[in-house]
Amino acid sequence: MHINKNDFPILQQQMHQHDMVYLDNAATSQKPQVVIDAITKYYQLSNANVHRGIYELSQHATEAYEQARDKVTAFLHAQQREEVLFTRGTTESLNWIACTYGIANVHDGDEIVLSYMEHHANIVPWQQLAKKVNAKLKYIALNEDGTLNMADAQKQITSRTKIVAVAHASNVLGVVNPIKKLADLAHQQGAVIVVDGAQSTPHMPVDVQQIQADFFAFSGHKMLGPMGIGVLYGKRQLLEAMPPAQFGGEMIERVGLLDATFQPLPWKFEAGTPNVAGAIGLGVAIDYLNQIGMDNVQQHEKDLVNYILPKLSEIDGVRVYGPQAANHSGVIAFNVDQLHPHDLATALDQQGVAIRAGHHCAQPLMHYLNASATARASFYIYNTMADADKLVDSIMATKEYFNHGIRSFG
Template identity: 55%
Template sequence: MNRMAETLNVNEIIKDFPILNQQVNGKRLAYLDTSATSQTPSQVIDVISDYYQRYNSNVHRGVHTLGALATDGYENARETVRRFIHAQYFEEIVFTRGTTAAINLVARSYGDANVEEGDEIVVTEMEHHANIVPWQELAKRKNAQLKFIPMTPEGEVKIEDVEDTITDRTKIVAITHVSNVLGTINDVKAIAEIAHAHDAVISVDGAQSTPHMDIDVQDLDVDFFSFSGHKMLGPTGIGVLYGKRDLLLDMEPIEYGGDMIDFVSKYDASWADLPTKFEAGTPLIAEAIGLAEAVRYLEKLGFDAIQAHEKELTEYAYDQMNAIEGLEIYGPPKERRAGVITFNFTDIHPHDVATAVDTEGVAVRAGHHCAQPLMKWLGQSSTARASFYVYNTKEDVDQLVHALKQTKEFFSYEF
């Protein structure tokens, strides 16, 4: 299903993305900021438009034709996502506003019920703020200990350090699958095995992995797995929390209101079955339908082809950028990283770099990337980042490298 294509026809793929057919500052657009937000193909735009033009209605409530169509579209999207990440049950797929909301749900619901004073929550310094702040707050509420798995100088974690950090006091291990800054790919399957040996659960931030690799939550044996639609060709405002059914059944909702209710009396209420009990209010109908179409688009491309393309492009960019004097690249070597290259010039602020390359039509990200503990670990206040996806080409990389060389020359000139 996810392995149909052997190579990507990127020139044909680009045609599916209307936003790429434009110039920025008089130059062709080279969009290298997918780690923040991916672009959206016409196929996804069209199904969202079709929903609003043809069967816009609320779900689970009305018996009229439009309501039935909307309900079918929404629940079929859930089944599409279940199949996509190889979850066992459709009840294990909870739609959220994004990765951040999904992680917060786990921290507030599972965490509050299962973490006690003196317990441990294990994370790393490479985490996005969305996968560290909820655990910081949980630790404060429960007077628990937040522990960090050490990282190697290249920004990776060694399994022996994971084994040394997780103890019988550990209740939750929260770790990113792929670092949004370093491109580090963590062995979450092995980490899950260690966590489970200590009767801890593992919650994985999959925002940067799900768009780029075939995810099998059963094979990984993770307890919770979160990701966002807008990083995988889908619309903004939609995310997914996968949770093992037995865990979700025991968890309490953290939002209350319409749709998540089974029965309400004057002074009490009971909750709907999974997964609806976690989806209070009118759900993300159009967004879920759009996400399902994005899933189908990625499945058609095939993850073997996607990964091969990104690997080739990333290694090409790494070599070209690494050859620029005064430019430092952070993270693992090119053969062990995802499609992300974070870097700095020695004497040029990354915001100046991003502004300068934008004049050449190149979109990169600059800042702390919602990872300030990692910036401190790197000894930097901020960095620049280029990230790659299915619609990027070597021409994009060449345009970036040319812009970087021009930027270096400009800022080196003594007025």
């Protein structure tokens, strides 16, 4: 797979007099020029509020906004466009489910099942729901290599389970979870499955019907799109039965002094002026990824991981978390003996390598792993074998620096 790095203006710059190697894609991806241009073009030529305007400019904006919904529908292989709701991102999408479907369907003594690898955005909303309705939170254990323990999943998901909420791919361990198998377990018990797709949607083909997701959430900014736009997919029959998460303009049909009726799907959930430019930018990002092919995106990252994992494992004192290369996404968490992850990340930054260090919004997982923090390198379509080599070389140079006090990294 060939990607022209010149498509990404930000990657042309240097950090600390080194060519920049950007390896924090799990936090956010960089944007190709075509996405930047599409957002600029909207504000220059088509900026208007959508849906309500009779005039031509508003109709153009509405058409572009709804075309973006159609692109998302096809990208996810959703059955109907009415099942695709625009949100601010994965976090808002998950909160919407908790405060609408969750409040209506989870009651005293019911169970919500998560896993130990979840991002805080897929933990805290369920904690708050459980407190409100006196439900019980349960967690699926992990195997030694960080993969989900499916025997324990079968044990944790019971007739009292109402919601199973699991990441499609971990933002720390690089694990890709067997969502279809989890969905089968949930559905056998009459529960719904909520999938956090923030780390899967940018990196692999997603078919929400094939994996039998009841709800699926992702963010645009992790897949070449702008910040502030995300998606909540839900099966139509579930969305139809749910109350809106927010109320106000755009989502109403009729308003009286004492009551109101709401628009049909998908607009009943999109209160207020939407992020039109964000949706358009996301649509163009999807076009860009489709041109590459999501199978090719996934294979490219597998090739990178297969290349770098053995090299990292050969470095004395480096511990890599998560499964072996064959089952690993482009996210790699690791630690170096005698080096705090923040010190390591600072030293790598001085060499032009941008990684993340900390708990990665996954404090329960860090506790489970008995690690206060980790370093994390995460790869995407514009990363190369040379970037992987630079990471390895920079870790080696950093170890040498801290062990022997070499004055600079050169």
